[in-house]
Amino acid sequence: MSRHEARATALQMLFQMDVGENPPETALFTLEEAALSEADGEFAKELAFGTQEKLAELDALIRKYSYQWDVDRLANVDRNVLRLALYEMFFVENIPHSVTIDEAIELAKLFSTEESKAFINGVLDTIYKNHLENKEQPEV
Numbered sequence: 001m002s003r004h005e006a007r008a009t010a011l012q013m014l015f016q017m018d019v020g021e022n023p024p025e026t027a028l029f030t031l032e033e034a035a036l037s038e039a040d041g042e043f044a045k046e047l048a049f050g051t052q053e054k055l056a057e058l059d060a061l062i063r064k065y066s067y068q069w070d071v072d073r074l075a076n077v078d079r080n081v082l083r084l085a086l087y088e089m090f091f092v093e094n095i096p097h098s099v100t101i102d103e104a105i106e107l108a109k110l111f112s113t114e115e116s117k118a119f120i121n122g123v124l125d126t127i128y129k130n131h132l133e134n135k136e137q138p139e140v
Helices: 003-018 024-034 038-053 055-065 076-091 097-111 114-130
Strands: none
Touching: 003 024, 003 038, 003 076, 003 097, 024 038, 038 055, 038 076, 055 076, 055 114, 076 097, 076 114, 097 114
């Protein structure tokens, strides 16, 4: 298995908690069904639950940089891809931002629409340039 599959599983877990309003315990069933390696399973869990814990900060960033789009009006998948990628960019060490952005685009290709790729890339790249390039933490 791979970290790409771990990210896809984490996205599915986030989607269940966000759109399905399922508790984290229910989202864990998705993790169990994914048959990830132990390390990839832990990575998926860290991403899903870490993202869920930091939703207010992440949504504030999305709101600030997704010009003219309210977070709640974004496509459900796109919103959660952005949240997941931003959590990884700001709170997971030793993963280059370019890898995180590429993975977010791949998740959009897999789970969303063709147009989503450019939107997600633009938002993540802008946030990176405005915050992480200078090692700044998000402003909420």
